[in-house]
Amino acid sequence: MKKISVLIQIFIIACSLSCAATTPRNIDGTRANKPAIITGADQTALYINYLRGKNVGMVINQTSVIGKNKTLSLDTLLKLGITVKKIYGPEHGFRGDASNGADVNNSIDAKSGLPVISIYGNKHYKPTTEDLAGIDLMIYDIQDVGARFYTYLSTLQYVMEACAENNIELMILDRPNPNGFYVDGPILDTAYHSFVGMNPIPIVHGLTTAEYAQMLNGEGWLKNHEQCKLKIIKVANYAHKTPYTLPINPSPNLNTAKSILLYPSVCLFEGTTFSLGRGTMSPFLQLGHPALAGKYNYSFTPISIKGMSEDPPQKNKTCYGINLKNYDTNIIYTSGKLNLAWLLELYKALPDKDHFFNAYFTKLTGTTDLRKQIEAGKTEAEIRASWEPGLTRYKTMRAKYLIYP
Known part of the structure; x- marks a missing residue:
């Protein structure tokens, strides 16, 4: 009877997936004549039997959902009788409600009663042997957004290293990359390795999580050139050029x-004294500074917002600058390029140029060159020319690890 019950549950989940899959659309918004995209997590029939009899750990957050009801993959697997022993939470926490950069502590999940081990904050980015005790297989199921400085890539690397060192297989439930249709930006100089950039890839890397995991193994980028045993559950009906709208916000801002879509370009302003809208309900959709009063008509005032940005740049100050809320993101699809124009324009506009940048800019860009080029008055064309031949070499390397066309 128990076996029949489980089969019925799988059937119900499979039926819900037919409604949950994202319907591909063309750039102009019309329905594409293609099968719907189905994430790796949604394809439970491909991996459920593989999990049976194993003690499972899950690296997940609020984006780790299955089905049209957006049920957490943890809850689905528990319902299907899988033995999940521990949860491992990244930046913003397991439930995705911690502010950017905020330390996240270990806890107990109220719904499942399972221990949640934080692998972000308090210098604890990598699961320890103790953290992995009793685990036979790890699952990584987190939505990425396709930018090098989005920290879930670093979390993935540390999890892969920990699994390799402890002889634990890692299953990746792959998801589409909403910025996976282009590759652009300077290649990181490993002299500026940090948690927001660990390897020599461009700002926009054009990979899904599983493709990047294959690159980490293939290029020997894990600690001591360890190899992590991977089992990848691929996205169905996905190609890199396919537009994809995320069903869940990947992080509070x-x-x-x-x-x-604007994040890879606008996040560079985290390395400046400008506000990029943190502390408002439209983060990454506006850029401004108090010193630009009189130069720009558009204004906004960042405040403290619990769970989003509790101490944002330029808090409680009226900022003047650029409104991006109506920006046509089709420009990104057609150009396949980061937007550098906003950075160059606002650097010229700020009277106090000595205080435009902060130290974080080098970590975000992964190089000292871009700051020097902007300060020297280089044009966008000159800046882009300096990214070659690094970008061409990267694209050649990237091709070895692509799973999707």
Whole structure:
């Protein structure tokens, strides 16, 4: 009877997936004549039997959902009789409600009663042997947004290293990359390795999580050139050029599809004294500074917002600058390029140029060159020319690890 019950549950979940899959659309928004995209997590029939009899750990957050009801993959697997022993939470926490950069502590999940081990904050980015005790297989199921400085890539690397060192297989439930349709930006200089950039890849890397995991193994980038045993559950009906709208906000300040597409360009302002809208309900959709009063008509005032940005740049000050809420993101699809124009324009506009940048800019860009080029008055064309031949070499390397066309 128990076996029949489980089969019925799988059937119900499979039926819900037919409604849950994202319907591909063309760039102009019309329905594409293609099968719907189905994430790796949604394809439970491909991996459920593989999990049976194993003690499972899950690296997940609020984006780890299955079905049209957006049920957490943890809850689905528990319902199907899988033995999940521990949860491992990244930046923003397991439930995705911690502010950017905030330390996240270990806890107990109220719904499942399972221990939640934080692998972000308090210098605890990598699961220890103790953290992995009793685990036979790890699952990584987190939505990425396709930018090098989005920290879930670093979490993935540390999890892979920990699994390799402890001889634990890692199953990746792959998901589409909403910025996976292009590759652009300077290649990181490993002299500036940090948690927001660990390897020599461009700002926009054009990979899904599983493709990047294959690159980490293939290029020997894990500690001591360890190899992590991977089992990949691929996305069905996905190609890199296919537009994809996320069903769940990937983090508190990426709360619209437009902000996700603008994130690789606008996040560079985290390395300046400008506000990029943190502390408002439209983060990554506006840029401003108090010193630009009189130069720009558009204004906004960042405040403390619990769970989003509790101490944002330029808090409680009226900022003047650029409104991106109506920006046509089709420009990104057609150009396949980061937007550097906003950075160059606002550097020229700020009277006090000595205080435009902060130290974080080098970590975000992964190089000292871009700051020097902007300060020297280089044009966008000159800056882009300096990214070659690094970008061409990267694209050649990337091709070895692509799973999707």
